Amino acid sequence: MDLDIRLTVPPQVMSRLVGDETVLLDLESGLYFGLDNVGQCIWESVSAGKDLSETLDTVVSEFDVDKVQAEADVIEFASTLVARGLLAE
Helix, strand or coil, X not given: XXXXXXXXXXXXXXXXXXXXXXXXXXXXXXXXXXXXXXXXXXXXXXXXXXCXXXXXXXXXXXXXXXXXXXXHHHHHHHHHXXXXXXXXX
């Protein structure tokens, strides 16, 4: 997966803010997935239609993280969500 990709949220996936955590639910599989602050930032960025490069820039600007490490983390997180059917390429 590269940073130029623009992921989408499949129609069967819902997200809700529960307290200070975002929870994703795949209505087809019943899979729940909880997001921390960084995951929530990535989710909101991707949900808003930003590509992973723009998402990376958002993460680096909002959190105290090295850009190289943030890039690896954003790609790994997005890949995990795609593998679980919570995001689509």
